[in-house]
Amino acid sequence: MAGLSAKSDGPPMSKTRRDILHQQIRAIKDELGENDEDEDDVASLEKKMQEAGMPPNVWKHAQRELRRLRKMQPQQPGYGTSRTYLELLADLPWQIASEEHEIDLVAAKERLDSEHYGLSKVKKRIIEYLAVRKLKPDARGPVLCFVGPPGVGKTSLASSIAGALNRRFIRISLGGVKDEADIRGHRRTYIGSMPGRLIDGIKRVGVNNPVMLLDEIDKTGADVRGDPASALLEVLDPEQNKTFNDHYLNVPFDVSKVVFVATANRMQLMPAPLLDRMEVIELPGYTSEEKLRIAMLHLIPRVLEQHGITSEHIDIPEPTVELIIQRYTREAGVRNLSRHLAALARAAAVKVAEKDQSDRHTREMQTEVTQMIDHGGGGLIVEGAEVDMEVEAIGVQRQGSLPLAIKPEPLVVDEAVLEIVLGPPKFDGREAAERVATPGVAVGLVWTEVGGEVLFVESTAMLGKGDLHLTGQLGDVIKESAQIALTWVRARSAELKLPVAEAGSLMKERDIHIHFPAGAVPKDGPSAGVTLVTALVSLFAKRSVRADTAMTGEMTLRGLILPVGGIKDKILAAHRCGIRRVILPERNRKDLQEVPAPILMNMEIILAKRMEDVLHEAFEGGCPWKPATSRL
Ligand code: ADP
Numbered sequence: 305m306a307g308l309s310a311k312s313d314g315p316p317m318s319k320t321r322r323d324i325l326h327q328q329i330r331a332i333k334d335e336l337g338e339n340d341e342d343e344d345d346v347a348s349l350e351k352k353m354q355e356a357g358m359p360p361n362v363w364k365h366a367q368r369e370l371r372r373l374r375k376m377q378p379q380q381p382g383y384g385t386s387r388t389y390l391e392l393l394a395d396l397p398w399q400i401a402s403e404e405h406e407i408d409l410v411a412a413k414e415r416l417d418s419e420h421y422g423l424s425k426v427k428k429r430i431i432e433y434l435a436v437r438k439l440k441p442d443a444r445g446p447v448l449c450f451v452g453p454p455g456v457g458k459t460s461l462a463s464s465i466a467g468a469l470n471r472r473f474i475r476i477s478l479g480g481v482k483d484e485a486d487i488r489g490h491r492r493t494y495i496g497s498m499p500g501r502l503i504d505g506i507k508r509v510g511v512n513n514p515v516m517l518l519d520e521i522d523k524t525g526a527d528v529r530g531d532p533a534s535a536l537l538e539v540l541d542p543e544q545n546k547t548f549n550d551h552y553l554n555v556p557f558d559v560s561k562v563v564f565v566a567t568a569n570r571m572q573l574m575p576a577p578l579l580d581r582m583e584v585i586e587l588p589g590y591t592s593e594e595k596l597r598i599a600m601l602h603l604i605p606r607v608l609e610q611h612g613i614t615s616e617h618i619d620i621p622e623p624t625v626e627l628i629i630q631r632y633t634r635e636a637g638v639r640n641l642s643r644h645l646a647a648l649a650r651a652a653a654v655k656v657a658e659k660d661q662s663d664r665h666t667r668e669m670q671t672e673v674t675q676m677i678d679h680g681g682g683g684l685i686v687e688g689a690e691v692d693m694e695v696e697a698i699g700v701q702r703q704g705s706l707p708l709a710i711k712p713e714p715l716v717v718d719e720a721v722l723e724i725v726l727g728p729p730k731f732d733g734r735e736a737a738e739r740v741a742t743p744g745v746a747v748g749l750v751w752t753e754v755g756g757e758v759l760f761v762e763s764t765a766m767l768g769k770g771d772l773h774l775t776g777q778l779g780d781v782i783k784e785s786a787q788i789a790l791t792w793v794r795a796r797s798a799e800l801k802l803p804v805a806e807a808g809s810l811m812k813e814r815d816i817h818i819h820f821p822a823g824a825v826p827k828d829g830p831s832a833g834v835t836l837v838t839a840l841v842s843l844f845a846k847r848s849v850r851a852d853t854a855m856t857g858e859m860t861l862r863g864l865i866l867p868v869g870g871i872k873d874k875i876l877a878a879h880r881c882g883i884r885r886v887i888l889p890e891r892n893r894k895d896l897q898e899v900p901a902p903i904l905m906n907m908e909i910i911l912a913k914r915m916e917d918v919l920h921e922a923f924e925g926g927c928p929w930k931p932a933t934s935r936l
Contacts, residue, residue: 346374349390357399362555366393389492392499392553396506401513401561402471407438412468419464420457421598422590426450429585430461434468442560447540449521449566449579452587453755453873455637458567459517465565466515474509476501478532479520487524487535489552499552502539506557513561521578522568533575540564540581569753572869588872589636589755591903592629592880599625603642611649618652619714620645627722631729634880636755636873644726651725652715731881741851744843746922748835749856749878749886750827751870756877758854760821761832761839768815776820779828786818788861789836792915793844796863800919800927802844810844831868833859834887837915838922849922854878855887863915871895879903885910887918 317325353366369390376383412434416427429448436443448465450458459475466473478501481487490497498504505516524532539548539559547556566582568574590598604620625645633640715721723729739745744763749756774786793800797810818836820827834857842849856874858866867889876899878886888896890911896904912918919927 346370349387349394352394353390356394356396358393359398359558362393362398365555366390369393385492385497389552392503392507393555396503396553396557397510397512400511402511404441404513405470407434407469409435409438415467416461416464419460419602421601422594423457423461423587426461426585426587430465430468434465437469437563446583447564447566447581449568449582449584450587451568451571451584453569453589453636453753455635455639455642456587456589457637458587459519462515462517462565462567465563469515469563471563472509472511472514473517474505474514475517475519476505477519478536479523481524481532484532484535485551487532489550491551492554497552500535500550502548502559503550503553503557506559506562512558513563515563515565518564518566520568521566522570522573524575531575533578537577537581540566540578570751573753588898589876590638591876591900592626593902595629595633595638595641596622596625598638599629599641599645603638603645607642607645607649611646611653613649613653613656615714617656617714618649618717620648620717624717624719624722627719628726631731632722632726634731636876647725648717648721651721655715739851741848743846743848744839746835746839746842746849747851747854747883748832749854749874750829750831751868751873752825752827756870756873756875758877758881758883759827759832759835761818761835762821763816763818763836763839763843765814765816765843767813769813770809770811771815773815773817774819775817776822777826778820779826781830782820782828782832785830785833785858786836788859789833789840790816791861792837792859792863793840797844800841800845802841803846816840816843829868830858830866831856833857834865834912834915834918838919841919841927842923845923847923850885850924852883853885853887853922854881854883855918855922857887857889857892857912857918859915865889865891865912865914865918867891867895872898875899875903875907875909879907884908885921887912887921889913 350370353363353370358366369386373383373386373390376386409431413427413431416430420427433445433448436445450461452458462475463473478487481501485500487500487502489500489503499507502516506512506514509516518536521536524536539562546558546560548559549556571579571584571586600622604625608614608618628644629641632644635641717725739747739760744765746761748759748761750759751757772786772790774783778786793802794810802810818839820832834855837859838849838855856868856871858868860866871888871892872895875886878884884906885908887910890913893911896909910917910921912921916927
């Protein structure tokens with residue numbers, strides 16, 4: 305203590321002594337290789353901070369931090385973090401905004417139409433949204449959320465909105481974010497702390513009024529590290545919050561000018577409070593015809609441009625695109641289709657590049673030959689058999705310029721070229737027929753985050769003790785459906801005239817195994833109920849299910865069929881797989897309105913109220929029952 309007080313109470317230092325000490329410090333710094341660059345560096349940082357136009361409270365906070373930085377030596381722990389923090393403060397667009405023009409609705413509509421085929425309902429809703437913004441530019445109406453399988457144009461619609469609003473566009477991927485700190489940042493006391501994705505996005509985009517796409521908002525999940533959804537709520541709630549508090553930033557940032565748009569694959573997984581604050585626009589997936597039009601009008605021109613080739617180099621006729629859609633893709637969106645078209649474009653690009661190279665080579669040879677002829681060396685050349693031909697060609701052209709590159713022959717993509725470039729077809733129309741050829745297999749329709757899908761349910765019996773085995777990464781709900789299905793079939797084995805029933809119990813001395821391929825994909829939900837019963841009846845009755853029929857529906861223990869979700873996606877999926885007969889719950893009748901008319905006309909839709917109706921329709925020649933069914 306005595307030492308400390310002596311220091312502070314000591315006599316005032318003379319100016320010369322102070323100068324001498326300063327000189328010494330400078331000499332020591334020079335010796336250590338630290339000169340005034342650091343000082344300059346801090347000064348330039350301060351200048352940058354002054355220019356950033358921070359609000360007064362933030363500016364005060366920043367200056368405090370800057371004073372701390374000044375007192376620190378660059379080697380000191382904490383110098384780096386403090387500096388990085390100040391850099392972030394200086395880099396954030398506190399005042400910078402894209403210039404806002406008045407929204408031109410006609411131009412916006414034209415833009416949406418020119419960039420996207422179909423989707424008329426979605427486009428109409430976007431125009432309404434833009435109209436409201438035009439009338440009330442500061443309106444923070446509900447956040448639009450595009451919900452649909454991958455590759456249906458959610459991201460590209462959001463970027464069109466940015467274009468129409470004349471704002472910059474930034475996409476923040478939220479898929480797999482489980483830690484709240486990913487969104488809100490870590491406090492600076494943590495080593496290696498960083499701002500969250502939101503503030504980082506704003507820094508990257510460089511303006512405070514971008515269109516910010518919160519991609520895959522349904523994929524955030526809560527765990528011990530907090531709930532990312534609650535952090536998102538703060539930005540998405542237009543009424544309550546103007547600013548966002550990032551833990552790293554530690555000062556509020558005004559996000560009221562940011563236009564948020566979200567995307568999700570499925571609504572069910574979204575936390576309810578988030579869903580509540582968004583306006584959901586569904587994009588259920590495309591029919592084959594729509595995909596064909598999208599490919600011809602948008603994907604092919606875009607892919608060719610991306611690969612630096614034109615229609616002079618490659619010709620992909622409509623029937624070939626149809627083949628790609630039928631045989632190589634089975635998706636709701638157009639991602640894979642676009643990928644396959646890109647593979648074809650690459651093949652053409654290689655051909656063009658090779659040709660270009662050989663043309664150049666030929667031209668070089670021709671130049672040499674011409675020079676030799678001009679120098680009277682013709683005799684020499686004629687000896688070389690290969691060059692012989694060139695001499696003739698040159699003879700024709702000699703008066704004028706050398707022959708130009710021959711006009712390229714386009715690579716016409718037909719079925720054979722498809723197989724060479726894309727490999728053998730991945731799908732053919734026979735899949736369902738082959739798989740349900742043995743009794744015990746039924747075709748179900750399920751709904752996943754990549755849209756509707758056709759799912760086969762396989763069952764088999766073996767010697768055992770009456771147990772039920774289930775495999776295929778199943779959730780609790782689907783496991784319970786399997787229990788219900790087995791109970792229902794066991795309870796009605798006599799009515800169903802199942803052959804084994806005569807030997808006593810259906811499960812006597814045997815186990816049943818039900819498997820849902822593909823085993824690697826997790827599955828859950830009640831809508832496989834009817835398919836499970838059908839598969840079991842088929843197994844016990846030793847009769848195959850009709851291969852042209854797929855089904856979906858939840859069944860109660862008493863055999864009533866309850867409605868299920870995703871009807872449009874499921875029917876589109878069946879159509880994609882070439883299945884033309886679908887059994888649905890009667891209470892889903894209203895959902896058929898959403899299915900495009902050309903698809904419905906092409907399909908036979910059977911509406912069932914009870915499980916007996918389903919069985920009757922699922923087997924050739926019907927089941928022992930003859931219940932009344934309603935057909936479309
Ligand atoms: P998502 O975000 O839904 O996964 P994207 O927006 O990334 O899908 O779309 C994938 C690709 O398909 C993009 O190149 C997009 O332009 C194109 N695309 C999707 N739907 C359409 C459509 N209706 N018209 C034109 N192109 C489309």
